Amino acid sequence: xxxxxxxxxxxxxxxxxxxxxxxxxxxxxxxxxxxxxxxxxxxxxxxxxxxxxxxxxxxxxxxxxxxxxxxxxxxxxxxxxxxxxxxxxxxxxxxxxxxxxxxxxxxxxxxxxxxxxxxxxxxxxxxxxxxxxxxxxxxxxxxxxxxxxxxxxxxxxxxxxxxxxxxxxxxxxxxxxxxxxxxxxxxxxxxxxxxxxxxxxxxxxxxxxxxxxxxxxxxxxxxxxxxxxxxxxxxxxxxxxxxxxxxxxxxxxxxxxxxxxxxxxxxxxxxxxxxxxxxxx
Amino acid sequence: xxxxxxxxxxxxxxxxxxxxxxxxxxxxxxxxxxxxxxxxxxxxxxxxxxxxxxxxxxxxxxxxxxxxxxxxxxxxxxxxxxxxxxxxxxxxxxxxxxxxxxxxxxxxxxxxxxxxxxxxxxxxxxxxxxxxxxxxxxxxxxxxxxxxxxxxxxxxxxxxxxxxxxxxxxxxxxxxxxxxxxxxxxxxxxxxxxxxxxxxxxxxxxxxxxxxxxxxxxxxxxxxxxxxxxxxxxxxxxxxxxxxxxxxxxxxxxxxxxxxxxxxxxxxxxxxxxxxxxxxxxxxxxxxxxxxxxxxxxxxxxxxxxxxxxxxxxxxxxxxxxxxxxxxxxxxxxxxxxxxxxxxxxxxxxxxxxxxxxxxxxxxxxxxxxxxxxxxxxxxxxxxxxxxxxxxxxxxxxxxxxxxxxxxxxxxxxxxxxxxxxxxxxxxxxxxxxxxxxxxxxxxxxxxxxxxxxxxxxxxxxxxxxxxxxxxxxxxxxxxxxxxxxxxxxxxxxxxxxxxxxxxxxxxxxxxxxxxxxxxxxxxxxxxxxxxxxxxxxxxxxxxxxxxxxxxxxxxxxxx
Numbered sequence: 003x004x005x006x007x008x009x010x011x012x013x014x015x016x017x018x019x020x021x022x023x024x025x026x027x028x029x030x031x032x033x034x035x036x037x038x039x040x041x042x043x044x045x046x047x048x049x050x051x052x053x054x055x056x057x058x059x060x061x062x063x064x065x066x067x068x069x070x071x072x073x074x075x076x077x078x079x080x081x082x083x084x085x086x087x088x089x090x091x092x093x094x095x096x097x098x099x100x101x102x103x104x105x106x107x108x109x110x111x112x113x114x115x116x117x118x119x120x121x122x123x124x125x126x127x128x129x130x131x132x133x134x135x136x137x138x139x140x141x142x143x144x145x146x147x148x149x150x151x152x153x154x155x156x157x158x159x160x161x162x163x164x165x166x167x168x169x170x171x172x173x174x175x176x177x178x179x180x181x182x183x184x185x186x187x188x189x190x191x192x193x194x195x196x197x198x199x200x201x202x203x204x205x206x207x208x209x210x211x212x213x214x215x216x217x218x219x220x221x222x223x224x225x226x227x228x229x230x231x232x233x234x235x236x237x238x239x240x241x242x243x244x245x246x247x248x249x250x251x252x253x254x255x256x257x258x259x260x261x262x263x264x265x266x267x268x269x270x271x272x273x274x275x276x277x278x279x280x281x282x283x
Numbered sequence: 284x285x286x287x288x289x290x291x292x293x294x295x296x297x298x299x300x301x302x303x304x305x306x307x308x309x310x311x312x313x314x315x316x317x318x319x320x321x322x323x324x325x326x327x328x329x330x331x332x333x334x335x336x337x338x339x340x341x342x343x344x345x346x347x348x349x350x351x352x353x354x355x356x357x358x359x360x361x362x363x364x365x366x367x368x369x370x371x372x373x374x375x376x377x378x379x380x381x382x383x384x385x386x387x388x389x390x391x392x393x394x395x396x397x398x399x400x401x402x403x404x405x406x407x408x409x410x411x412x413x414x415x416x417x418x419x420x421x422x423x424x425x426x427x428x429x430x431x432x433x434x435x436x437x438x439x440x441x442x443x444x445x446x447x448x449x450x451x452x453x454x455x456x457x458x459x460x461x462x463x464x465x466x467x468x469x470x471x472x473x474x475x476x477x478x479x480x481x482x483x484x485x486x487x488x489x490x491x492x493x494x495x496x497x498x499x500x501x502x503x504x505x506x507x508x509x510x511x512x513x514x515x516x517x518x519x520x521x522x523x524x525x526x527x528x529x530x531x532x533x534x535x536x537x538x539x540x541x542x543x544x545x546x547x548x549x550x551x552x553x554x555x556x557x558x559x560x561x562x563x564x565x566x567x568x569x570x571x572x573x574x575x576x577x578x579x580x581x582x583x584x585x586x587x588x589x590x591x592x593x594x595x596x597x598x599x600x601x602x603x604x605x606x607x608x609x610x611x612x613x614x615x616x617x618x619x620x621x622x623x624x625x626x627x628x629x630x631x632x633x634x635x636x637x638x639x640x641x642x643x644x645x646x647x648x649x650x651x652x653x654x655x656x657x658x659x660x661x662x663x664x665x666x667x668x669x670x671x672x673x674x675x676x677x678x679x680x681x682x683x684x685x686x687x688x689x690x691x692x693x694x695x696x697x698x699x700x701x702x703x704x705x706x707x708x709x710x711x712x713x714x715x716x717x718x719x720x721x722x723x724x725x726x727x728x729x730x731x732x733x734x735x736x737x738x739x740x741x742x743x744x745x746x747x748x749x750x751x752x753x754x755x756x757x758x759x760x761x762x763x764x765x766x767x768x769x770x771x772x773x774x775x776x777x778x779x780x781x782x783x784x785x786x787x788x789x790x791x792x793x794x795x796x797x798x799x800x801x802x803x804x805x806x807x808x809x810x811x812x813x814x815x816x817x818x819x820x821x822x823x824x825x826x827x828x829x830x831x832x833x834x835x836x837x838x839x840x841x842x843x
Contacts, residue, residue: 010701010703011703012703012704042685042687044684044685044686044687044689044690045684045685047535047536047684049532052695057704059692060703060704063690064690065684065685065690065691065692066691066692066693066702067532067535067692067693068692068693068694068695068696068698068702068704069528069531069558069695070528070554070555070558070695073524073528073554073555076520076524076525076526076528076529076532077528077529077531077532077535078532079520079529079532080492080528080529080530080531080532080533080534080535080536081532081533081535081536081684082532083490083516083518083529083532083533084490084532084533084535084536084537084538085536085684085685087685088536088684088685105521105522105524105525106521106524106525106528108521109520109521109525263516263518268512268513268514269514270512270513270514272484272485272487272513273485275512275513276481276484276485277648279481279509280471280473280481280646280648281471282436283471283472283473283477283646
């Protein structure tokens with residue numbers, strides 16, 4: 003079996019109507035576009051975690067690292083630090099990135115390492131059949147919380163802004179054109195970029211109608227303005243029923259971890275250097 | 284004096300560690316072979332900390348309880364260690380802060396007003412250690428120029444004042460005994476941690492990633508210090524989970540990487556280890572053991588993680604485990620671990636402990652068999668690339684991103700040859716067997732190496748079984764008592780045939796281990812071997828040579 007084009011022979015097992023299709027189709031389109039603009043496909047590495055989202059790497063005929071739950075970020079960082087010329091794109095679920103792996107996300111943002119994180123935020127655990135996640139609304143009745151959750155969701159964009167992320171955006175799975183636009187900007191952004199995609203799980207938490215009623219695209223928004231970004235990010239807190247802004251909230255030019263980290267490769271005779279060092283010991 | 288020991292002690296913050304290193308360097312200059320044991324509590328200031336510097340005409344790798352010189356910077360050092368004195372030992376102490384108890388008259392007590400001298404010279408209090416070194420050297424009949432050279436090499440800050448203070452100590456006392464120069468060239472002094480680091484560098488290490496944890500932090504510090512010079516990337520991320528996953532990212536991109544921790548940090552790495560096993564990503568993990576469970580005794584030593592390291596991680600996959608016993612073995616087998624990890628695309632462990640890692644040994648590069656960097660088996664670029672191509676020995680040729688003609692997919696799920704997820708029962712079997720086959724081929728390759736060492740009286744029917752840092756101890760005790768020693772260095776895959784050969788002729792097998800259950804004894808029992816006696820120590824402190832000899836003599840008396 004030979005792999006052809008951007009698709010693979012893997013059988014797609016997402017539920018019909020799953021929001022993941024929008025992300026898959028958008029990223030395919032963006033990567034093809036970037037390829038025609040001169041970015042060689044072999045320089046892209048896709049990393050995923052565990053959950054429905056993670057199957058995306060099986061469906062894309064590109065370099066990939068199908069990782070484990072919560073650990074997309076450190077893997078992506080390792081690949082990027084090994085070869086800063088690679089474009090590393092991480093896909094993670096909300097349980098994955100905002101739950102199990104939240105520490106890594108905070109540190110990656112703090113380092114401003116040049117990777118792109120796309121979060122399939124369906125606000126429910128799908129593959130484990132319907133439990134609440136860090137972004138489920140208060141009172142969410144899942145299989146582990148039949149009486150409803152008693153904790154508020156986190157606002158991941160606010161957390162990421164506070165942690166030092168230099169590109170923050172939100173899209174939905176009912177809006178592929180906007181997703182394409184955002185994904186491309188996120189990938190081309192130099193520094194840590196995170197896109198929170200309100201990706202709908204049709205089986206366990208169907209929010210299409212809810213989102214469709216409330217989403218709007220940000221206009222007249224100065225993306226370089228931290229305060230404006232914070233205000234807009236706080237407008238919808240993943241719990242209230244207010245309108246939900248989509249688009250790029252924040253973008254800042256800043257030096258990256260790998261630029262500042264000493265990566266100078268020296269051509270050396272290791273044996274000679276070890277012997278020299280031993281002479282001093 | 285062919286064999287003698289010096290104990291220097293005080294509080295944490297007194298510069299005991301540094302002083303111990305300097306004394307070792309001075310004796311090294313005189314041609315002695317050395318071993319330094321460091322004992323310190325898990326605090327930054329205060330408490331009691333000491334180093335035992337043992338010198339001998341021949342190679343050694345263990346300390347003795349009895350000492351010849353006691354160098355005391357405070358009262359505790361005198362009080363805690365006076366039971367170590369021999370009839371003719373010498374105590375040198377700061378008479379401004381410490382008083383002697385009623386010592387036997389044969390003991391030579393020499394008081395030096397270190398505190399007063401420091402005040403007169405307007406030197407920092409920490410320089411009492413240099414002053415004490417000066418006094419010790421004069422008492423031991425060591426020439427001033429040896430001290431001066433060593434101090435200049437080891438002290439960067441305030442060297443002139445340090446020299447002056449040392450000289451005051453030197454001039455304050457008279458020669459009591461003479462440590463003669465030995466006519467053999469000196470050998471470099473290395474800690475086990477430094478030897479591990481250099482071995483990894485030798486085999487092509489490019490990146491080291493670690494979260495600080497005793498007793499492996501010195502590797503992080505040592506390699507960070509060498510990073511610029513050797514072109515290494517040394518990274519300290521947010522947690523051990525971050526460490527191991529970041530390392531797997533490096534491996535995927537083709538960079539030779541190692542991580543280091545202790546048992547507690549390794550707990551957090553278990554999921555990453557299992558991932559490396561499934562995705563066949565080469566990875567070297569250094570586990571420096573210390574007493575547990577849990578936080579245990581953070582700055583002391585143990586050999587308690589053999590079974591943990593052997594069994595950690597869900598699922599079944601081959602792993603390489605090596606337990607070096609001294610600096611040369613640490614160098615050689617760390618290089619081997621990196622080579623094996625890449626050749627077979629498996630996790631490889633260097634199982635160390637605080638005694639090996641932070642102990643100081645002589646290091647003889649010329650005694651080490653040639654070892655060189657070995658590369659991975661690479662894709663020939665011809666056929667369509669399959670990351671998990673099924674081969675006879677289970678090893679799939681590697682390609683690294685970015686590669687124009689290859690799509691490189693790794694996967695934590697069970698996967699087909701391309702790396703795409705599968706739940707197919709046949710492919711599952713095929714892949715499980717592919718991975719496990721590598722273990723058999725490693726064993727075959729290891730036949731060319733000395734994976735089980737034999738020392739002492741090879742004809743003795745009584746053999747000591749040891750691993751890791753107890754090697755030097757057991758070898759010396761066995762030589763003194765005419766016993767045999769068997770030391771398996773590779774613990775996984777277990778060199779069953781070689782071990783069987785090694786224990787031939789041994790009627791009684793005694794395992795000597797720093798744990799409470801006899802972990803190596805348990806491991807060999809699963810291969811059908813049996814230990815007859817366990818000599819165990821699990822108080823965090825290493826066996827001293829005299830201590831082990833006493834326990835062996837008691838056993839021998841019983842059975843002979």
